[in-house]
Amino acid sequence: MKAGTDLAQIASLVGDPARANMLAALMNGAALTASELALEAGVTLPTASAHLAKLSAGGLMRMTRQGRHRYYALADHQVAGMLEVIMGVAAALGPKKVLPGPRDNAMREARICYDHLAGEMGVAMFDAFVERDLLAVNGDDVALTKRGTAFFCDFGIDLAAMQGKRRPVCRACLDWSVRRSHLAGSLGAAIFERFVALKWARREKGTRIIRFTPPGRQSFALMLRD
Amino acid sequence: MKAGTDLAQIASLVGDPARANMLAALMNGAALTASELALEAGVTLPTASAHLAKLSAGGLMRMTRQGRHRYYALADHQVAGMLEVIMGVAAALGPKKVLPGPRDNAMREARICYDHLAGEMGVAMFDAFVERDLLAVNGDDVALTKRGTAFFCDFGIDLAAMQGKRRPVCRACLDWSVRRSHLAGSLGAAIFERFVALKWARREKGTRIIRFTPPGRQSFALMLRD
DNA sequence: TTCATAGTTCGATGCTAACCGAAGTGTTGA
DNA sequence: TCAACACTTCGGTTAGCATCGAACTATGAA
Known part of the structure; x- marks a missing residue:
């Protein structure tokens, strides 16, 4: 009681x-x-x-x-976590696809989820990686392919340093705003770090919003395409 | 909106x-x-x-x-998870220490949280592992120590199989009934599996309650102590 | 001081929803 | 076929609370 x-x-x-x-x-x-x-x-x-x-x-x-x-x-x-969980249940139950998620456009487009990219751009990136056979998805499991290993090394990410750590390299994280997966894990975090280092994007102070610079946005699109 | x-x-x-x-x-x-x-x-x-x-x-x-x-x-x-989270917030906010948690004694003592041991016994186990330097806690992070690796291998758990998987090996999970952490992750699940295999405990059909056998309870206590 | 802005408090109103008793539906057992 | 039981539906009452306009407090600016 x-x-x-x-x-x-x-x-x-x-x-x-x-x-x-x-x-x-x-x-x-x-x-x-x-x-x-x-x-x-x-x-x-x-x-x-x-x-x-x-x-x-x-x-x-x-x-x-x-x-x-x-x-x-x-x-x-x-408290924030509790709200996320409740929204998760709401999203799972409500079959109403009427554009769920944050009204805040910037938040919906690109935001930080712990330490990696989430939102529409995060989902687009994940989809592109799978489409191009850089990542292999098997149920809930996500793994790097040979092509992916070459690609991310080329992109300037130290994959060797991630292997054998406690934290998984690749992980799928369900995006509550879009209800599709984006890339988490140490690779997801490293990619976002690289975006910042390349000045493609930066975190907006005090919020979870990620702002892409115009050239950064262009490079990002290019990266997904070819 | x-x-x-x-x-x-x-x-x-x-x-x-x-x-x-x-x-x-x-x-x-x-x-x-x-x-x-x-x-x-x-x-x-x-x-x-x-x-x-x-x-x-x-x-x-x-x-x-x-x-x-x-x-x-x-x-x-x-849904069950959502309720747990909300109760967690309620417990954290309500300064009323009037013995929170399940009225059901068996539930409070030992129950399944997804696939690992929770409740008073789960918390006691987690505390003992940390106390004995089998696990190292650093903020929200939990890691296996060298001593821990040896200990769990000795206990019959295949740690090698867990490494490099998507799922984290160790994770702290906040227990809403006791408001302290217990061990989740693949190690937490494996330990519980081992308990069942050793006939120390079994799940009560149709509920989330875990029943320890009398000898199992004794072995469990011994395992925490030495 | 005086005015403007940000926010709270108060009082009144109106709607929602929780509640119960009584009657209705459907299932079991004799 | 009838009675007992488990549960739902219906109708009417009531209580709580979300809401707003108006008045009040506090901070900052002129």
Whole structure:
């Protein structure tokens, strides 16, 4: 009985559409003001204020004052993780393909998932690698092919250093915004590092968004094609 | 906006106390009748029936008819996992140390978490391994030590077969009933398999409970100690 | 000081949904 | 065929809470 009460308490905080929209808007890790969140949720300021008070009291949010602004953010990683899991269930259950995922275009296009590229560009990259026989997919398993080994070495990645480590080299990671796989593992991380080193892309400070430079975008497209 | 709506839809299903109690009661993996769930939630049959209809329509539950009984169970693993995560957040936030976790003693002591041992015994095992320098914990990372490698080989586990696989060998998994970590990953799974092979323990059919045999319990304690 | 902006608090309103009793459906057993 | 049981559906009541406008507080700028 007690277990259910706790469960309900947290879930009901997330269970209101206005609050859920606010929480979803904060999933990129940024902190937003009360006004911005009100806009995001489609309610007036007083209503938003009441919701924010509840979320804070419930421990799901953390607030910092800065002058006359109050910035709200998710309380911690655990809360963000919980929201991801719930969205995962929602995505798996809802057969409605009506463009799920972040409203934030930049987030949907390219973002950091731990330490590798996710979003539409991440999925496109993964698909291209498989298409070109650089990666071999077998169920949930992903492995480097001979061609792939040559290709990534050529791209400037030290594959030898990854072998035999605890962390898997290739791993498929399900993208909640697109519901398709992208590349994780040490190779996924190394590729993203290389993108940054080549100045093709950089992380936007304080968020999980990845911004590609115009030339970087071009090089990226080229890399997938040939 | 759409993301928030999906989020709210699922969360609000869990967010009602009566429904949350029902879901919590089903977390041991068993299937219960509508009457039993009504009792569990503390509502009358008609009320429970309405809730169960909603949960089923929402995809969180699965129903099977058996004569004049209707058995309700959680839809799948993903749903059970989501509930675990939410309870984890609730436990982390609620400063009420009033003995959180499953009312069911057997569940709290030892249960399956995917494919490895969780619950009090799982946590005790993890602690002992770290204490004895078989595992090295560094933040969220867990790694095998040299001593650990020798120990687990000696215990009859084929560590070589795990290396280089997609799945991590060691992983820490947060236990919602005890709020401490236990061992997951392929090593965690292999250890549990070994327990079963040695007849120290077995899964109770249809539930997530793990039953240790008396000699198994003794051997287990010995294994942790020396 | 005065004005503007950001946010909270208050009071009133209205809608949703949880709830129960009573009646209805379907299954089992006699 | 009838009675008992398990469960669902229906109708009506009630309580909670999301919502908004208006008034209030606090910070910053002129």
